[in-house]
Amino acid sequence: MAVQTYFTPQSLDEAVGLLAEHGPSLLVMAGGTVTMPLINEGISTPDQIMGLKQVGLDAVSVGNGIVSIGATTTLTSMVALSAIPMLQEAATSTAAWTIRNMGTVGGNLFVPPPAGDLAVALLALDAQVKLVSSGGERVVPLAQFWSGWMSTVMAEDELLTEIQVPIPEGETAYLKYGRKHANTPAIVTVAAHIVSDGGIVSKARLALGAVGPHPIRAIEAEAVLVGSSLDKATLATAATVAADASEPFTDAVASEWYRRRMLKVYVGRALSQMAGEGEGD
Numbered sequence: 001m002a003v004q005t006y007f008t009p010q011s012l013d014e015a016v017g018l019l020a021e022h023g024p025s026l027l028v029m030a031g032g033t034v035t036m037p038l039i040n041e042g043i044s045t046p047d048q049i050m051g052l053k054q055v056g057l058d059a060v061s062v063g064n065g066i067v068s069i070g071a072t073t074t075l076t077s078m079v080a081l082s083a084i085p086m087l088q089e090a091a092t093s094t095a096a097w098t099i100r101n102m103g104t105v106g107g108n109l110f111v112p113p114p115a116g117d118l119a120v121a122l123l124a125l126d127a128q129v130k131l132v133s134s135g136g137e138r139v140v141p142l143a144q145f146w147s148g149w150m151s152t153v154m155a156e157d158e159l160l161t162e163i164q165v166p167i168p169e170g171e172t173a174y175l176k177y178g179r180k181h182a183n184t185p186a187i188v189t190v191a192a193h194i195v196s197d198g199g200i201v202s203k204a205r206l207a208l209g210a211v212g213p214h215p216i217r218a219i220e221a222e223a224v225l226v227g228s229s230l231d232k233a234t235l236a237t238a239a240t241v242a243a244d245a246s247e248p249f250t251d252a253v254a255s256e257w258y259r260r261r262m263l264k265v266y267v268g269r270a271l272s273q274m275a276g277e278g279e280g281d
């Protein structure tokens, strides 16, 4: 069936009101870079769509050490976000300008792996997401947002409206490895954030993309890093532990076997970069 109704709410109240009224039969569309191709190919057949472009969720603000990013902010806007260079890098490695001009930060949290490049960086930065319904709002850490492949903890009547990102202290690193240098799906994506005190790691975040059902934290590898110096032996152990704990998959881009091996290499490189040793092996 062709799309019967395309709603263009002009405010958040109107948008969550439409969600409450129509429920899951209403397809939410932000930039449409994922949803539109599926509709055009007949894979997705919604009869009602709600476009978010006029809701006013595209502002970015910085205050109290937090960058608040409206859910429909484009990936292109992230390229200009000097407050958090890792997000600039991640946005630059996501698709091509044409897609970045349409695709949104919020939308990037819903795409299945190997996409979700910005989501991996946001996870390493301890981002939180604001979820709003006609009944109220709640803030959920991104680490608790995904519940499985293409599933999240969002209720059917909730809309993701904002991503809140603490400006990181310490060191960050972001590496995406694909078959081409740019405009390519990920074989693996690694985003890391480390805070050290007197040469000893006091906080470690290691987020991985394309090696699980959604962006994942390498919790065991983070534990290896905390309390240690970033010496070669620790970095090698952390990379091995991250690769062993990952759940890569095989697709047209790469095999599970290759992803796991490249994950170890790229975690090692990201950590070496932060330790000031170049990119390691």
Ligand SMILES: Cc1cc2nc3c(=O)[nH]c(=O)nc-3n(C[C@H](O)[C@H](O)[C@H](O)COP(=O)(O)OP(=O)(O)OC[C@H]3O[C@@H](n4cnc5c(N)ncnc54)[C@H](O)[C@@H]3O)c2cc1C
Residues within 6 Å of the ligand: 027, 028, 029, 030, 031, 032, 033, 034, 035, 036, 037, 052, 071, 072, 075, 093, 094, 095, 096, 099, 102, 103, 104, 105, 106, 107, 108, 109, 110, 111, 114, 115, 116, 117, 118, 158, 159, 160, 161, 183, 184, 185, 186
């Ligand atoms: C050619 C091509 C190349 C690509 N390359 C990459 C790449 O290299 N890296 C990468 O990460 N991605 C890539 N993508 C995927 C995609 O473009 C981006 O991930 C983009 O950020 C998706 O955002 P969108 O606003 O267009 O999503 P949409 O298509 O509008 O929506 C995607 C999903 O998110 C849901 N959704 C969106 N916003 C909200 C919200 N605020 N609240 C609730 N639900 C919402 C929608 O209901 C839908 O299920 C590529 C896509 C294409 C077509």
